Amino acid sequence: MMREEAxxxxxxxxxxxxxxxxxxxxxxxxxxxxxxxxxxxxGPFRLHVDLTRxxxxxxxxxxxxxxxxxxxxxxxxxxxxxxxxxxxxVDDAMKLLSERAGCxxxxxxxxxxxxxxxxxxxxxxxxxxxxxxxxGYAYRTLGYKLRHYLPRVLDPARWARFxxxxxxxxxxxxxxxxxxxxxxxxxxxxxxxxxxxxxxGRGMKLYLVYSGGISYCFNHARQFRExxxxxxxxxxxxxxxxxxxxxxYILSGDRARLVDGIGGWLARxxxxxxxxxx
Amino acid sequence: xxxxxxxxxxxGADGGLFGMYHAPATPPRRAVLMCPPLGQELIRTHRLHRxxxxxxxxxxxxxxxxxxxxxxDSAGYSAEVDWNxxxxxxxxxxxxxxxRAGVDRIVAFGARLGGSIALAAADRARFAExxxxxxxxxxxxxxxxxxxxxxxxxxxxxxxxxxxxxxxVAEQWLGFDIGDxxxxxxxxxxxxxxxxxxxxxxxxxxxxxxxxxxLVSRRGKVAAIAPPTPWTDLRRLEAxxxxxxxxxAVTGRLAEEA
Numbered sequence: 001m002m003r004e005e006a007x008x009x010x011x012x013x014x015x016x017x018x019x020x021x022x023x024x025x026x027x028x029x030x031x032x033x034x035x036x037x038x039x040x041x042x043g044p045f046r047l048h049v050d051l052t053r054x055x056x057x058x059x060x061x062x063x064x065x066x067x068x069x070x071x072x073x074x075x076x077x078x079x080x081x082x083x084x085x086x087x088x089x090v091d092d093a094m095k096l097l098s099e100r101a102g103c104x105x106x107x108x109x110x111x112x113x114x115x116x117x118x119x120x121x122x123x124x125x126x127x128x129x130x131x132x133x134x135x136g137y138a139y140r141t142l143g144y145k146l147r148h149y150l151p152r153v154l155d156p157a158r159w160a161r162f163x164x165x166x167x168x169x170x171x172x173x174x175x176x177x178x179x180x181x182x183x184x185x186x187x188x189x190x191x192x193x194x195x196x197x198x199x200x201g202r203g204m205k206l207y208l209v210y211s212g213g214i215s216y217c218f219n220h221a222r223q224f225r226e227x228x229x230x231x232x233x234x235x236x237x238x239x240x241x242x243x244x245x246x247x248x249y250i251l252s253g254d255r256a257r258l259v260d261g262i263g264g265w266l267a268r269x270x271x272x273x274x275x276x277x278x
Numbered sequence: 279x280x281x282x283x284x285x286x287x288x289x290g291a292d293g294g295l296f297g298m299y300h301a302p303a304t305p306p307r308r309a310v311l312m313c314p315p316l317g318q319e320l321i322r323t324h325r326l327h328r329x330x331x332x333x334x335x336x337x338x339x340x341x342x343x344x345x346x347x348x349x350x351d352s353a354g355y356s357a358e359v360d361w362n363x364x365x366x367x368x369x370x371x372x373x374x375x376x377x378r379a380g381v382d383r384i385v386a387f388g389a390r391l392g393g394s395i396a397l398a399a400a401d402r403a404r405f406a407e408x409x410x411x412x413x414x415x416x417x418x419x420x421x422x423x424x425x426x427x428x429x430x431x432x433x434x435x436x437x438x439x440x441x442x443x444x445x446x447v448a449e450q451w452l453g454f455d456i457g458d459x460x461x462x463x464x465x466x467x468x469x470x471x472x473x474x475x476x477x478x479x480x481x482x483x484x485x486x487x488x489x490x491x492x493l494v495s496r497r498g499k500v501a502a503i504a505p506p507t508p509w510t511d512l513r514r515l516e517a518x519x520x521x522x523x524x525x526x527a528v529t530g531r532l533a534e535e536a
């Protein structure tokens with residue numbers, strides 16, 4: 001049985017992470033999983049533990065770790081901006097997996113703010129050959145608004161509730177629809193499209209998995225193309241919209257399907273040396 | 279050899295238990311073992327446990343945080359979590375802490391089921407004292423509350439676009455698979471007082487506080503801390519639980535001992 005190892009690492013030995021390196025995985029693509037929001041490295045409902053262990057069983061070296069000041073990691077004290085800090089931390093993580101498992105290329109996995117951080121690093125670091133963005137950048141498109149508002153406008157029951165509410169002196173539904181929307185911090189859409197174009201242009205593979213839990217800004221598989229245009233047709237990009245799931249995959253069946261999906265995408269795009277883990 | 283004030287490592291007979299040892303700057307004379315709660319409460323209180331450990335270490339107390347088999351970073355699947363193994367893991371962790379810190383006297387701290395585990399392990403682990411924060415004393419009530427929250431989760435419109443099927447949410451509590459045996463074990467749980475002094479820190483919402491007196495009837499006391507902790511508020515299921523009053527209460531108790 002493969003053992004995981006716990007590490008304190010980084011420029012200031014300020015980072016904490018768990019590496020899983022299967023026997024015979026030297027030089028394989030390493031998978032690094034970033035924090036989802038403020039949840040420590042095990043991930044929401046232990047998603048990152050399930051994911052990394054399943055990927056270890058498939059032959060991939062993995063590292064789940066806490067970025068500076070999250071989970072068990074401290075601050076490096078370097079006076080960097082948060083973006084610089086994230087890039088430096090992931091650089092430290094890649095160096096660790098390189099030392100432990102001989103990895104030269106990496107796939108980053110991130111949910112929500114983790115997707116944003118993975119995006120930032122993937123856009124600039126040539127060692128990143130793939131990325132899995134879970135509920136990453138999204139923008140309310142015209143299609144989104146039609147799908148969201150039209151059924152409501154045409155729903156007599158909703159009108160009746162609205163009129164009763166107005167008669168009672170209350171206000172109407174006052175949800176803003178400002179673009180763009182992201183739980184952490186938005187980036188200009190054109191910038192994100194340019195990043196995606198640059199990533200696939202240098203041969204990166206991307207897997208975008210969006211959930212029904214971000215229905216405030218994303219509500220259909222078609223919205224990938226509505227948001228990001230024709231780059232979504234590139235063969236290096238795979239998309240998946242999972243309307244039934246929530247943002248953090250609280251149900252174990254949803255979590256298992258997500259982990260299987262990531263494993264399948266990795267096997268197709270970054271197959272471990274043939275037959276070794278068949 | 280490099281001295282890391284916070285050292286992550288694996289330990290236990292099969293090397294499957296994850297621990298984080300907080301070493302004080304000077305050789306410790308006292309030590310605290312943190313017994314975490316289970317399920318989502320473990321994740322929600324992770325930050326608080328770290329803050330508390332750091333403050334205790336700054337007071338000269340050696341601290342070990344750890345994860346039971348099937349939880350956190352430790353080996354095993356969530357569905358494998360077993361009450362008796364959790365108690366056994368706490369005993370193992372106490373031995374590990376004694377070995378690392380070089381002290382025999384260990385105070386156990388635990389929140390919710392972590393407090394219950396600390397009380398159950400007190401004799402075998404030779405704890406000098408147990409500090410239990412809102413411990414679960416009646417498993418029936420706890421299981422009923424978790425079942426009710428899981429049922430509400432199925433139809434939670436803030437989480438799902440459509441209600442999920444009963445099969446989708448079965449055999450889970452708030453994000454974690456549960457085995458039949460754990461359900462039976464917790465349902466049957468009736469925590470008995472430990473044979474060591476016990477401090478119960480009570481932050482249960484008004485009207486929800488169990489009767490703690492039987493836990494502290496021999497030696498110990500119940501101390502209220504405010505504000506109430508929203509353990510069972512589904513809307514805050516993924517919000518971290520932070521509590522300066524809790525940290526002050528525990529560090530204050532350890533300072534009394536110094």
